């Protein structure tokens with residue numbers, strides 16, 4: 455799992471490098487006089503706080519557990535639980551913060567939730583309370 459995380463970060467980095475190169479090319483041909491300062495500023499902004507495409511992360515529900523049990527996402531990301539176990543399960547938030555998280559009982563299928571507020575969301579399967587997971591939204 456750390457390897458997988460590392461490689462996706464690396465892909466994102468490569469994508470932003472390519473996007474930055476494209477932006478530089480576009481600006482350079484139109485306004486060569488201001489390219490020196492303005493492109494440097496905009497590429498820095500894009501790398502740190504530019505618009506980000508929301509991602510969808512997956513939690514597998516299989517073998518009586520949520521996998522991964524702890525998942526960190528960014529604000530605006532969607533988490534999709536994929537139910538593929540022999541037994542039916544559900545996703546139910548624990549506590550006030552996670553109150554909106556409440557899936558139907560699903561045997562085979564998917565259920566998604568989009569996290570718009572940063573925080574730590576704990577949840578369990580109401581049918582098997584030993585099955586627990588946490589979504590951390592940054």
Ligand SMILES: [Cu+2]
Pocket residue numbers: 542543544579580581582585
């Ligand atoms: Cu369950």
